[in-house]
Amino acid sequence: MQLSVNLIIVGLTVLVSWRAFNDRSLLERLLLWPPAVQRRHQYDRLLTYGFVHADWTHLLFNMITLWSFGSAVERVYSAWFSPLGYVLFYLSAIVVSILPTFIVQRNNPAYRSLGASGGVSAVLFAFILFAPWSTLIIFPLPIPIPAILFAVLYVGYSLWMDRRGGDNVNHSAHLWGAAYGVLLTLALQPRVLGHFLQSLTG
Template identity: 35%
Template sequence: MTVTLTLIAITGFISFIALYVNPKIMDLGMLRPYRTVREGTWYEIITSGFLHAGIGHLLVNMFVLFFFGVVIEQTLGIYHYLALYFSGLAFSAIPSLVRHRENPNYATLGASGAVESILFGYIFLYPTEKIIIILLPIPIPAWIFGIMFLLYSVFESKREGGNVNHEAHIAGAIWGILYLIFFIPNSVDHILTLFGLI
């Protein structure tokens, strides 16, 4: 079993137990910046990534992780793959911790930040590969999809509507690119070569 499938299995199991068997797990594990800062429950930065608001939320994240995670795992190796995933989870929590540290009613959860790090790691390494969006079943280059996704996330984050943590998506996406630039040798040269710039 690959690391990607292991992450999916563990996340699915914990999310299911928290949703349908023991709701206390949900309350203890979700990221509550007000509580995190005051009580030092920093573990929430990681545990929140193994919890989801519902089956739909879980399925979307795990679907994206499956299709792009397997490729990134094979490309980077297990060590860098896990480092990217968990550092992406932590980095994507920063906007929530900063913005909502004074709001006792705010909470967030889900693997989205880590999954976006994996997705944008893929986009960075394979920018010309085609991605098909379910709502728009036309193959488009990965780099165009990445730009569209970021623009949409920025727009939605400014609207401040709904329960989706778009800031975590943006932070996770940015970290997926930064990780490769900082920690994966020759990743920038790889991109320049793909676009014929060197």
């Protein structure tokens, strides 16, 4: 029986985040702090920030979402390439989703960012391409909602909050992660677009 790489990613993220909750120096070394990347060339922070979280609520929300939808996306990517393909998809999404924020904030010593939300958004939106009418129940709200409707509401809310600001959530990373999940999946397998459109109208 093959061990799910998605489950390994979830477990690793929980372990690293838990350790960082109790080790401030570890947290500070792994989160995204632009001056450390810009001046000290600690480019690994563009990835490691996705393995630490602000608190248990932040961690559980991301990991429950990744666990719920990542296994399906992993099966598709593994069929196309290998389990390594899914790993590269997820890790690259973490990096790509934060790049626009890093460019804007690269000279801001007061800015910090952490959390797997960009990578999780990429996985969730790739899943929506495969099954747009599947029913999602997004923790912690026990309200079933069609995946495609959730996608529209999610993008609209993230755009609004990104413009509004003030809640200490990097909505830009959510949006770029979602866009990356859709665009990379379609670039790798353009036929998915036909499947998506047929599913919407079928």
